[in-house]
Every structure is written in structure tokens, then in C-alpha cells.
Amino acid sequence: MNLRSESGYSGGMALGKDYATQECSIARALEIVGERWTLLVVRDALYGVRRYNDFLVHLGIPRAVLAARLQTLTAEGILEKRRYQESPPRDEYVLTERGIALWPTLRALGAWGRDHFTDVRLRYFRHAACGTELGPYGECALCGTIVPVGDVVMEPGPGLDPDPVDPVSRALLKPRRLLEPVEMDQA
Amino acid sequence: MNLRSESGYSGGMALGKDYATQECSIARALEIVGERWTLLVVRDALYGVRRYNDFLVHLGIPRAVLAARLQTLTAEGILEKRRYQESPPRDEYVLTERGIALWPTLRALGAWGRDHFTDVRLRYFRHAACGTELGPYGECALCGTIVPVGDVVMEPGPGLDPDPVDPVSRALLKPRRLLEPVEMDQA
DNA sequence: CATCCTCAGTTCGGTCATTGAACCTTGCTG
DNA sequence: CAGCAAGGTTCAATGACCGAACTGAGGATG
Numbered sequence: 001m002n003l004r005s006e007s008g009y010s011g012g013m014a015l016g017k018d019y020a021t022q023e024c025s026i027a028r029a030l031e032i033v034g035e036r037w038t039l040l041v042v043r044d045a046l047y048g049v050r051r052y053n054d055f056l057v058h059l060g061i062p063r064a065v066l067a068a069r070l071q072t073l074t075a076e077g078i079l080e081k082r083r084y085q086e087s088p089p090r091d092e093y094v095l096t097e098r099g100i101a102l103w104p105t106l107r108a109l110g111a112w113g114r115d116h117f118t119d120v121r122l123r124y125f126r127h128a129a130c131g132t133e134l135g136p137y138g139e140c141a142l143c144g145t146i147v148p149v150g151d152v153v154m155e156p157g158p159g160l161d162p163d164p165v166d167p168v169s170r171a172l173l174k175p176r177r178l179l180e181p182v183e184m185d186q187a
Numbered sequence: 188m189n190l191r192s193e194s195g196y197s198g199g200m201a202l203g204k205d206y207a208t209q210e211c212s213i214a215r216a217l218e219i220v221g222e223r224w225t226l227l228v229v230r231d232a233l234y235g236v237r238r239y240n241d242f243l244v245h246l247g248i249p250r251a252v253l254a255a256r257l258q259t260l261t262a263e264g265i266l267e268k269r270r271y272q273e274s275p276p277r278d279e280y281v282l283t284e285r286g287i288a289l290w291p292t293l294r295a296l297g298a299w300g301r302d303h304f305t306d307v308r309l310r311y312f313r314h315a316a317c318g319t320e321l322g323p324y325g326e327c328a329l330c331g332t333i334v335p336v337g338d339v340v341m342e343p344g345p346g347l348d349p350d351p352v353d354p355v356s357r358a359l360l361k362p363r364r365l366l367e368p369v370e371m372d373q374a
Numbered sequence: 375c376a377t378c379c380t381c382a383g384t385t386c387g388g389t390c391a392t393t394g395a396a397c398c399t400t401g402c403t404g
Numbered sequence: 405c406a407g408c409a410a411g412g413t414t415c416a417a418t419g420a421c422c423g424a425a426c427t428g429a430g431g432a433t434g
Contacts, residue, residue, distance in 0.1 A: 019227065022246070023309055023347055026230050026293055029300030036221065036421075040206065043213050052382055059209070062422055067383060077303075088430045090381070098303050104323060105299055106213055108292040113216030116264075116285050122210055136291060137324040137333075146324075160210055223392075239411050249393050254412060275401045277410070 032076050033102065037061050039109075041069050042095070042102050045079065047154065047172060048182040050092040058168035073099070095179070103149045103178075104138055111136040120159025128153045128177060152178045219263050220289065224248050226296075228256050229282070229289050232266060234341065234359060235369040237279035245355035260286070282366070290336045290365075291325055298323040307346025315340045315364060339365045 019027040033039055040059055049055055055066055070093055073079040078099040084092045107125075114121070126133050127140035128151045134140060140147050155175040156162075164170055171182045206214040220226055227246055236242055242253055257280055260266040265286035271279045294312075301308070313320050314327035315338045326333050342362040343349075351357055358369045 019247075022227065024227075024230070024297070025300035025305050025309060026297040027227060027300075028304045029296045030226060032300075032304065034221075034223065034226070037206075039217060039221070040209065040211075040214060043211070053380085056382090060206075062424095063383070064385085064423095065421065088381075101299055101303065105292060105295040108295045108324075109216045110211070110213040112288055112292055113212035113214075113219075116288065117215045117219065118212050122212060137295075137326075139324075240409085243411090249395095250412070251394095251414085252392065255391095275410075 032072075033078075035069070035072075037065055038069050038073070039102075039106065041066070041073065042078065042099060043106055045093065045095045045099060046103060046106065046149065046178050048176065048178070048180045049168060050094055050181055051090075052093075054168045054182065054184075055093075057166045058172075078102070100149050100179070107134070107138040108136060118159070121157030122159045123157050124155045126153045126155065127151060149178050154178060219259075220265075222256070222259075224252055225256050225260070226289075226293065228253070228260065229265065229286060230293055232280065232282045232286060233290060233293065233336065233365050235363065235365070235367050236355060237281060237368055238277075239280075241355045241369065241371075242280075244353045265289070287336050287366070294321070294325040295323060305346070308344030309346045310344050311342045313340045313342065314338060336365050341365060 018031045022028075033042065037059065040061075041055060044055055044058055049058060052066065052070070055061065055070075056063060059066070061069075070079065070081075074081050074093065076098075077096055079093040080096050081091050081093055084090055124133055125138075127143060127147045130140065130142050132140050132142040134147060134152065138147055138152070139145065153175055154172075154177070156173050160173070161169070162173070164173075167184045168182060171184055176182075205218050209215075220229065224246065227248075228242060231242055231245055236245060239253065239257070242248065242257075243250060246253070248256075257266065257268075261268050261280065263285075264283055266280040267283050268278050268280055271277055311320055312325075314330060314334045317327065317329050319327050319329040321334060321339065322328055324333070325336075325339070340362055341359075341364070343360050347360070348356070349360070351360075354371045355369060358371055363369075
């Protein structure tokens with residue numbers, strides 16, 4: 001095997017899908033968040049989605065796959081499962097620091113996709129304090145700082161369907177801060 | 188183009204692996220670079236790998252998968268296939284602007300993996316002009332600028348195997364600029 | 375008390391992607 | 405002409421993913 005002896009990574013590698021020969025932190029990261037759907041789950045979590053059912057309807061992901069991803073993300077310390085009511089007992093999945101730290105990656109990936117493969121703006125991300133649209137790294141050009149995730153406001157752009165069917169997409173149409181839990185209209 | 192009309196999804200989509208219901212540039216990006224191995228191919232291309240065989244031995248990827256990924260990346264305008272000698276005719280795959288634009292994403296992903304899942308430094312990335320190590324977004328703290336990809340120098344860190352078997356890994360042990368083509372020792 | 379509903383999963387058969395090994399082709403090189 | 409290297413393709417087996425159906429806990433309804 002090619003792993004550093006002294007390196008973290010004590011035997012128990014859970015996933016069978018590692019990139020065996022790679023000594024690289026990118027490969028390491030992809031072993032964890034590189035599976036299908038995983039980064040979209042994290043994205044939704046940043047957008048404030050927290051409940052199994054909300055992920056389900058918003059992503060259109062197979063139930064079994066969602067369960068597996070939530071499991072893995074929790075095991076890797078990216079999400080934390082926590083009880084938010086006792087009767088009936090219900091849990092929600094909330095991003096940890098480690099999960100929130102994926103924001104720059106998602107931001108960069110989204111900016112790339114937008115610049116190269118989209119012709120209508122779908123969403124804007126702005127610095128809450130000053131309203132300036134974020135640069136490609138999540139920085140505020142005006143303030144000259146990296147904007148903390150909680151100070152990012154997300155707004156719909158012209159390319160976004162103004163009347164989506166699922167309630168989560170509908171809730172995400174209002175301007176809102178990242179990480180702020182989505183509240184469904186109980187219409 | 189796969190943008191939704193309200194009917195949802197007229198036929199043309201090339202890939203079978205799209206995230207159908209998502210209106211999101213992150214999802215769009217992941218449809219293209221989200222498959223297994225794809226981002227590692229791009230990473231290698233940034234490191235200067237250009238030839239089929241070099242990708243093959245460095246990644247340990249199945250031949251068929253590599254061929255498929257190179258094909259897709261070329262079709263999406265991320266790599267460009269170009270003839271570098273006529274006899275025998277040989278082609279190499281070089282990053283386009285669009286491919287180079289993935290550097291911030293890979294940088295952010297690598298920084299995340301390093302910070303959260305690695306305990307030994309594998310590589311350092313520095314601003315060639317001043318030697319300062321890059322920040323998480325590929326910026327130089329000293330110069331206060333985003334460092335262009337071609338001005339990034341990559342150096343081995345203490346966690347890297349000092350004597351790897353495959354010649355590509357060996358070539359990547361020397362400090363080198365990103366995008367600079369790897370030259371094999373013909374030992 | 376019986377029924378229905380919601381949430382959060384699990385199970386299952388079918389399909390699609392990935393894998394490793396073997397094979398093929400082109401054009402040198404000895 | 406034999407052998408070899410680069411750059412693939414083909415194939416059978418395995419694993420991941422898919423949608424639909426089912427389960428189970430715990431109210432809410434009548």
C-alpha cells in the first residue's frame with residue numbers, strides 16, 4: 001500500500017471507492033464528497049435545507065441514495081444529525097464547521113459552471129452588509145474581505161423558474177441568508 | 188441546452204447522468220466534471236500531464252474510463268487534443284482556458300481535504316514571484332493578488348513518498364510550475 | 375378504537391457505470 | 405520481418421444507482 005505509515009488513515013477505510021494510488025488532498029477530498037449527489041446535498045444544506053424530506057423533494061434523489069449520503073456525510077463529520085423535536089421524534093441534518101468549509105469549493109464550482117455553461121443568471125450571491133455581489137472566491141470586492149458564509153445573501157436571478165412545484169424550491173425563491181433554515185409555507 | 192421549459196426537459200441532453208430537476212450552476216458543473224476520475228484528470232492536466240499513457244500510470248485509472256473521460260472533457264472544451272508529432276502520429280491533451288478555469292475549484296477542494304483529512308503536508312503551492320505559499324483561494328497574501336495558474340510553483344511536502352514507482356510521480360517531485368509539461372527521465 | 379397520515383427510512387429487481395484483463399491497430403526500429 | 409510502444413476497443417463481472425413498493429413509529433382524525 002502506498003500510504004504514509006505515520007499518516008492519519010488508520011486502517012478502517014469505510015468506502016470501497018477510494019483512489020488508491022493517489023497521494024493528494026484533492027483525491028482525499030473526492031473520496032469523501034466525490035460521489036454522485038454528495039455535493040448537491042451539501043449545497044442544499046448551505047441553502048438551509050435540513051430535513052430528509054426536503055432534501056428528497058428538492059433534489060429528486062432516490063431515497064436509498066439520500067439515506068446513504070446523509071449517513072456518510074454524518075460519519076465524516078460534515079453533517080450533524082440532531083433531534084429537533086421529541087414527539088414525534090424528528091432529526092435534522094445540520095452542517096458542521098467542516099461542512100461549512102466546503103463553501104469556497106462550491107462557490108468556485110458554481111462560478112465556473114455559471115461562466116461556462118449557463119446563459120441566464122440563476123442566482124445572485126451578495127454580501128449582506130453592503131449588497132455587493134460576491135466575486136468568484138466568495139469575496140466582497142467592495143469591502144475587500146472574504147465574506148463569512150452566514151453573511152451571504154442568496155437571491156433569485158432571471159433564469160430561475162418563478163413558480164416551481166416543490167415547496168423547497170418555492171421557499172428558496174425569497175432572498176435569504178445561507179445557512180438560515182428554510183421554512184415551508186404551510187399552504 | 189438543457190434549460191427547463193415549463194414542460195421540463197425536451198429531449199436533446201447528451202449525457203444520461205444529469206441532475207434533471209436542478210436549476211443550479213453547481214449541478215450544471217457537476218454534470219460535466221462530477222463523474223468519478225474526471226477532476227483528477229483535470230488536476231493531472233494542471234500538473235502538466237498531457238499524454239494518455241502518463242494519465243494512465245499516474246492515476247491508475249482503467250483504460251476504458253480514461254478514454255471516455257478524455258473524450259468528454261475534449262467535447263466539453265476543457266481539454267484540447269493536439270498533434271505533437273507526426274511520425275508516429277501522437278496527440279496530447281492540453282487544458283483550454285475553460286479547463287484552466289477549474290483551478291480555483293481544485294485549489295479550494297484540495298485545501299479543504301488538506302485541512303480536514305490529512306495530517307502531513309503533501310505539496311506546497313507558492314507564488315513563483317515571491318515564494319509565498321498560496322492561500323486557500325490561490326491568492327498570494329504578500330502580493331495581495333490572485334496568482335495566475337502559470338505563476339504557481341508546486342513543491343513536494345514531507346508527506347509525499349520520496350521514491351514512487353511510476354515515472355510521472357517521480358517527475359512531479361521536482362519543484363515545477365503548474366501547466367509546465369512533465370518530462371520523463373528516460374532512465 | 376380503527377383508520378389515516380407523515381416522516382424517515384429499508385428492500386428489491388432492473389439498469390447503468392466502472393473495473394481489470396485481454397485484444398487490436400498504427401507506425402516505427404532493429 | 406519481428407518486436408515494441410502508444411493509444412486505444414472489447415468483454416464479462418462487479419458494484420452503484422434507479423424507481424417503486426414496503427415498513428414502522430408516532431401522532432391526528434372520526
